[in-house]
Amino acid sequence: MHSKVLFLLALSLLLCDSVTVAKGPPVKVTITEDNVNIRSGPGMHYNIIEKAMIGNQFSFLRATNEWTSIDLPSGKTGWISNKFIAMPETKKTKEKGKSIIRTVVPAVHIRSKPLNGRILGTIHKGEEYEVIAVRKHWIKLKGNGHRGWAPQWFFEGGTPRINHETWRTSTLNRRRILIDPGHGGKDQGTSGQLGFVEKNLTLQTSRLLYEKLVLSGAEVSLTRYSDYFLPLSERTKKAAKEKADAFISIHYDSSNGSSASGTASYYYYKNQKGLAEKLGDKVPQATGAASRGIKEGNYHVIREYTETAALVELGFLDNPFEEKQIITQQYQHKAVNGIYDGLAGYFDSNAE
């Protein structure tokens, strides 16, 4: 009896991902761009009540020609323009013809399984791959001698692009770097007056950093690849499991209305200070933001991972002037360049 129930449960979970379900479990819609406005009603004149990121999924309630209403985790109902929504895939990709896909970024790792799978190789822009499976925010690809999993957000519209300067390959090559997008899911972090929330911005920054580091030959992972709650202990466990050569936790700051501004980097142990110093140098240099310095901080992620680690605060989201900058692609790229230079500088001066 039990196994039958389990089987049906497993089957329905499998089907949810790729098939439109008429009855039964709620239909999920997927957001196709970053920082999409969720409004209180079906029109541009309604208030923005939240922001959504690419890959976020919501239960579908109903739709007009231009707007779709969704169930928010807070229990509220929100409205999103249909331009930014994908309905669940129908069966067409499975029945006939192959679903061919290309990455929109210069390089992505392909892994043995989603999330923390072994890195099998790197796939590049322009190469064509066949999609053979989809699971949550990951797709399984086949082609060009590769077969494995990659994050879906590198294959859809709306993924931020970066300028490609000369990549440094020497010291970052083969370094295991774990990026931790702060907060996630029910833990929103801080938020700004324009409605941007920290958990989404940290994810956006982390994705850009991932992309840049992959190109330099580093072996990069994220603690979370999409918007879900991940306890702090899980983040440090992952760093220990992966024996990260550097573990960087990405955050945006808040000052409870005291209008503070600028970036800061934190360490907890002496052996972490070197990395915090490089980041504390390079991030303000790259962003042009004020430097709040290199500080000792008793944060879980740097206290519980005792190897090379740092926590960076990339600007004050509750400072309206900084919020306007932080949310731009330019600022995100600059911040990523600063972190990248800090990491490269750190490994340059600590090369074995």
Ligand SMILES: [Zn+2]
């Ligand atoms: Zn934070």
